[in-house]
Amino acid sequence: MSDFFIETADKSDKKAIQRFYKQQRYSARFLGDDMTYLVRDNQDIIASVIISFKDSHSFLHALVVAECWQHQGLATKLLIECQKHYPRLICFCAPELSPLYTKNGFTAVSLIDLPEDLQLRFKAYRKNHELVPMIWRHCE
Secondary structure (H helix, E strand, C coil): CCCCCEEECCHHHHHHHHHHHHHCCCCCCCCCCEEEEEEEECCEEEEEEEEEEECCEEEEEEEEECHHHCCCCHHHHHHHHHHHHCCEEEEEECHHHHHHHHHCCCEECCHHHCCHHHHHHHHHHCCCCCCEEEEEECCC
């Protein structure tokens, strides 16, 4: 596990990232002003996360680890990398993944605690998925 390192994706990685999500049967889109972090095994992407920016908040989404690489700490590594760069992260996670986020310092919040644009996005997403809104803030 320690042989893997986090890369910051560049524009030339976009098609490979989209292919990775499609292979994982995960619907992920770039939302505009995004930063993507990924982990590779040789040239193959095995884990990825997207951070999208709007106003003063960073929205963490599409944290996916290929099934055969799960339970090896890659998701935690990606979360820690994101926490190094952003003082506040907001995400929506499936209830069964909330322990992973809680273990990494995220706190479940109510809908009203989210910025207005993310409240609208959360309402739209939860029509098709059960989700928990969570926030991580850098402690000063």
